[in-house]
Amino acid sequence: MKGYVQNIEKAAERNTTFRTVLYTAKNCQLVVMSLKPGEDIGAEVHKLDQFFRIEEGEGKAVLDGIEHRIKPGFAILVPAGTHHNIINGSSSSMKLYTLYAPPNHRDGVVHATPRIRSNRHLNPGDRQGHQGEKDGAQGIAARQGD
Numbered sequence: 001m002k003g004y005v006q007n008i009e010k011a012a013e014r015n016t017t018f019r020t021v022l023y024t025a026k027n028c029q030l031v032v033m034s035l036k037p038g039e040d041i042g043a044e045v046h047k048l049d050q051f052f053r054i055e056e057g058e059g060k061a062v063l064d065g066i067e068h069r070i071k072p073g074f075a076i077l078v079p080a081g082t083h084h085n086i087i088n089g090s091s092s093s094m095k096l097y098t099l100y101a102p103p104n105h106r107d108g109v110v111h112a113t114p115r116i117r118s119n120r121h122l123n124p125g126d127r128q129g130h131q132g133e134k135d136g137a138q139g140i141a142a143r144q145g146d
Contacts, residue, residue, distance in 0.1 A: 004030055012055040012097045019111040022097075029103035033096050035059075035088040039114060043085040049101045052076040052086060057094030059087045 004023035008030075011022065015032040018039075023030045033041065035057070043062075052061070058071040062085045063078060070076065070086070078084045088094035 008032075008097055009055055012053075012095045015095060017110055017112050018114050019105075019109070021105050021107055021109045024103045024105075024107035027103075028099055028101040029105065029107075031098045031100065031105065033098060035086070035094040035096075037088055037091050037093070039094075040085050040087040042114065043083065045081060045083045046078070046100075046104065047080055048104060049080050050078040050084075050104075051099040051101075052078070052096055053098075055095040055097070057088050057090040057092060057096075059089035059094055061086050 003025075006022075012032045015034045017032075017034060019031055019033050021029060021031050035041070052075065054070050054072055054074045054076075056072055058069070061068045061070050061074075061076045062083075063076075064083050068076070076084075076086070086094075086096070
C-alpha cells in the first residue's frame with residue numbers, strides 16, 4: 001500500500017513492543033513504541049529530526065539536559081543534533097508514536113525490547129548501542145479497519 005492510513009492512536013495503544021516500524025516513506029518514517037514503567041528510549045543524538053506524541057502514560061522528555069513533564073496528548077519535536085531521551089515515569093506502560101525525518105530504521109523492523117537494538121540504522125553512526133533488529137510487525141494487533 002502506498003501511504004499509511006490507520007488510527008495511529010489505536011495502533012500506538014495496542015503496541016506491546018519497544019519499537020515497531022509501521023511505515024517508511026522516502027523522507028520520513030512512522031514508528032510506534034511502548035515503554036515499560038521506568039524504561040526509557042535511551043539517551044541519543046540523531047542527525048535527523050524526530051517527533052514524538054504520547055498516547056498513554058506520563059514521564060519526562062529530556063532535551064539537551066532540560067527536563068519537561070509529559071503526559072497523553074503531549075508532542076515533542078526534537079531537532080537534529082539535540083541530545084534527548086523519553087522516560088516513562090508511570091506505573092503502567094507509556095505508549096507513543098514517533099516520526100523520523102528522514103527514516104532511521106529499516107522498514108518493518110521490530111525491537112521487542114530495548115535490549116534488541118541495532119547499529120544497522122539507515123543513517124550510519126546516528127546511534128550507538130543497538131543490538132540486532134528483527135523484521136516484521138509483531139506486537140501490533142490487526143490494524144485493518146481501525
